[in-house]
Amino acid sequence: MNHWRTYHAQWEKLGPPLRPSAEVVAGIRSLVGSADGRVFLLGVTPELAGMFPELLAMDKNPAMIANLWPGDTGSKKAIAGDWLEIRQPAGSFAAIVGDGSLNNIAHTADIARLLGLVLGLLRPGGRFACRLFERPARPFTVQHLMKVAWSPAPINFHAFKWQLAMLIGAEEGASVPVARILERFEQLFPDRDGLSERTGWPRQAIDTIDIYRGSPVVYSFPNRAEFLGCIPAAAGGVEFHPCGGYDLAACCPILTFVKRPD
Ligand SMILES: C[S@@+](CC[C@H](N)C(=O)[O-])C[C@H]1O[C@@H](n2cnc3c(N)ncnc32)[C@H](O)[C@@H]1O
Known part of the structure; x- marks a missing residue:
């Protein structure tokens, strides 16, 4: 069985690096700036859901939504669906954020496909920010x-x-x-x-x-070169920000890029 169906029961027992630390949440918040407008969250990470007043969250696992999502409000909503099948108007998000979301995609070709969709969904000047689990250049042995x-x-x-x-x-x-x-x-x-x-x-x-x-x-678990190979050539301001001092933080930078103005 897909372990995400029961993962929510473990959620409270988990901490960094699996869940984002306060520094990571603040880091993602500050990278996307004022993000005045709708933000798209890849998943239902509650720590990130609380950061943005206007938010659409998507997770393909209804049990994660049922158990972790704080609840829809007038300006925040979670929907079940696959990020790779997302149907939202082009240029409709001020920011797109996630925590470990790209590592939940099985193949780098699909990470590249998702990042292409992300770029299309961002409005000009909109920013993507997502914490990565990045395989180090010098492998663990x-x-x-x-x-x-x-x-x-x-x-x-x-x-x-x-x-x-x-x-x-x-x-x-x-x-x-x-x-x-x-x-x-x-x-x-x-x-x-x-x-x-x-x-x-x-x-x-x-x-x-x-x-x-x-x-x-x-x-x-791509390394830096493999992640770089997934980022659309049209993305601007590609950066990998080190963030936090928690266990394994050195392998968990925040990837960010911006949709260049047309
Ligand atoms: C946001 S990610 C990472 C969360 C957390 N930082 C961690 O590592 O445990 C986890 C979520 O992504 C969801 N997910 C994985 N692949 C997905 C996809 N293609 N479309 C939508 N949701 C997906 C899973 O159901 C899961 O709830």
């Missing part, structure tokens, strides 16, 4: 993961899980099935109690990885 997991851990379990996903991305390509993350984790760390004792990660946090069992979902 098994030795690195073993070192992290062999003593009191310097990072939380979710940051560690993303390092493992990025290692798989470096070895097998940017598209990473979530079931593969679980499979590799179980091969490398069969003794969860021992892992918990050594690192200090609560068993409950470690066991959140089980949500990937049997899930057909594929994430992508």
Whole structure:
């Protein structure tokens, strides 16, 4: 089963890097500036939903909307649908924002397709800002993961899980099935109690990885060059902003670009 159907139940247990920290929310808010007008949110990330007075949020998973969306108001609305099939008038958004949204697309060709749609939906001068999970230029290695997991851990379990996903991305390509993350984790760390004792990660946090069992979902963990290859040539002001000091923040820049005036 697609793990997003039950993911909302885990949401409260998650923190950065999986959820955006206050610095990230403020960073995205300041990058899009006054964003006077309608903002499109890729997903229903509640921390971002609260930032903009006029908002359309879209998520293909109705359970995420039912459980995480704070509720429609006169000027904010969430709809179920696929970002790649979005039907909204061209140039109708002052900004388009997201948190980890591009990593939820399985293939870089579809990230490129989505960013092309994003550029079309932005009005001239409108800005895109989305936090990325970006595979580092120097890949994480098994030795690195073993070192992290062999003593009191310097990072939380979710940051560690993303390092493992990025290692798989470096070895097998940017598209990473979530079931593969679980499979590799179980091969490398069969003794969860021992892992918990050594690192200090609560068993409950470690066991959140089980949500990937049997899930057909594929994430992508592109590196900088691969992300750059997805950005439409017509986009202006392309920047990758480092943001925050939370675990794995160095791999989580905010990508931004602007729709050039016609
Ligand atoms: C916004 S992203 C990332 C949220 C959070 N930062 C994290 O990493 O857990 C997660 C959401 O994207 C949604 N999603 C993934 N691909 C989608 C697509 N093609 N169209 C619409 N929603 C999609 C999923 O259903 C999920 O609720």
